[in-house]
Amino acid sequence: MNPTTLRFTPSLRRALLAVIATALFPALPVASGQADAKAPSPAAPAPKSANDPTKPVPGGVRWFGRKHAAYMDQTKNRKFDLCLLGDSITDMWPGNLFAKYFGKYNAAGFGIGGDRTENVLWRLEQGELKGTNPKVIVLLIGTNNSGFNTGEEIAVGVTAVVTKLRTMLPQTKILLLGIFPKRDPNRARTDAANPIIAKLDDGKMIRFLDVGRHLLDKDGNILDGILSDAVHLTPKGYEIWGDRMAPLLAEMMGN
Numbered sequence: 001m002n003p004t005t006l007r008f009t010p011s012l013r014r015a016l017l018a019v020i021a022t023a024l025f026p027a028l029p030v031a032s033g034q035a036d037a038k039a040p041s042p043a044a045p046a047p048k049s050a051n052d053p054t055k056p057v058p059g060g061v062r063w064f065g066r067k068h069a070a071y072m073d074q075t076k077n078r079k080f081d082l083c084l085l086g087d088s089i090t091d092m093w094p095g096n097l098f099a100k101y102f103g104k105y106n107a108a109g110f111g112i113g114g115d116r117t118e119n120v121l122w123r124l125e126q127g128e129l130k131g132t133n134p135k136v137i138v139l140l141i142g143t144n145n146s147g148f149n150t151g152e153e154i155a156v157g158v159t160a161v162v163t164k165l166r167t168m169l170p171q172t173k174i175l176l177l178g179i180f181p182k183r184d185p186n187r188a189r190t191d192a193a194n195p196i197i198a199k200l201d202d203g204k205m206i207r208f209l210d211v212g213r214h215l216l217d218k219d220g221n222i223l224d225g226i227l228s229d230a231v232h233l234t235p236k237g238y239e240i241w242g243d244r245m246a247p248l249l250a251e252m253m254g255n
Contacts, residue, residue: 051148053157056122061114067091071110071128080108082253083129085120085165086140088113089180094235101242105253108134116144117157124164133172136252137165138245140177142197143190143231151192154179158197162206173252175245176200178210181222183230207252211244 058064074080082105084090090111098109110128112119120141124130129137141161145154158176165174176197179190194210201208215226215237226237233241 049149049153051116051118051145051153053117053145053149053153054121054160055118056125057118058122059112059115059119061112064112064114064119067112068123068126068128071112071123072126074108074110075128075130075132078108080106080132081135082107082138082249083110083132083134083136084108084138084140085110085129086138087111087115087144089143089232090138090140092232093238097235097238097242101246104255105136105249114144115141116148117141117154117161120161121164124161124168129165129168132169134169135254136173136175136249137169138175138177138249139165140179142179142193143182146184146186146189149189151189152196154189154193155196158193159200162197162200166205173204174206175249175252176206176208177245178208178212180212180231180233181215183222183227207248209245209248211241214240214244 058068082102084093084102084107088111090109091113092111093109098107110123112123115123139158139161142154142158145157149157162174162176165172178194178198181187181191194212198208198210200206215223217223225234226240228234
């Protein structure tokens with residue numbers, strides 16, 4: 001068959017995703033000098049959904065291009081030691097609280113509302129963070145995949161982002177956050193993804209932190225005053241995030 005005539009139809013892509021994921025995730029890349037910093041990889045199940053969480057594509061929201069261009073400019077022209085990477089939950093940090101918790105770390109926020117794992121992969125492939133050298137990247141991504149993917153597929157997508165970051169920035173540590181709880185019918189999917197991506201924690205270059213459990217009461221219900229809508233945090237929610245992440249972040253930043 002002439003390879004130029006081969007077409008990857010949606011059904012063929014879905015059939016190949018499990019094989020690709022198996023090849024991609026057997027072990028995460030390890031930085032030079034970190035030969036023992038290998039992380040377990042989550043299972044890569046056969047996809048049940050039309051959406052491929054590992055196929056890099058640009059985001060579809062109207063502000064995506066503007067935000068991406070701004071982050072490309074920061075990538076090229078600014079030095080930062082801490083990067084917060086993710087979706088609108090990351091992008092919507094109140095300025096005063098961002099300064100309170102991260103100002104001492106020379107931090108930059110790289111969040112885009114509406115982003116799914118595949119959109120972050122596209123941004124990284126297009127050059128965001130290329131050539132930078134942050135000490136730590138705080139990664140929170142996956143909640144927007146819950147309307148398109150199963151919990152297992154979301155975990156595969158998150159793993160793809162982690163793998164991409166480790167390949168691009170092998171000296172940078174990753175603080176991987178569990179996907180936060182929300183008032184949404186698809187919360188069960190993100191809840192199912194969290195114990196899978198938690199296995200990526202290798203105790204060295206990748207650390208997993210479940211901040212979301214501190215947003216819940218003893219019965220697993222979201223605390224009052226934490227969310228401003230179904231998904232996004234109030235200032236009180238951001239303070240819980242900042243407080244609960246502070247000790248591990250300080251350790252990873254070397255402070």
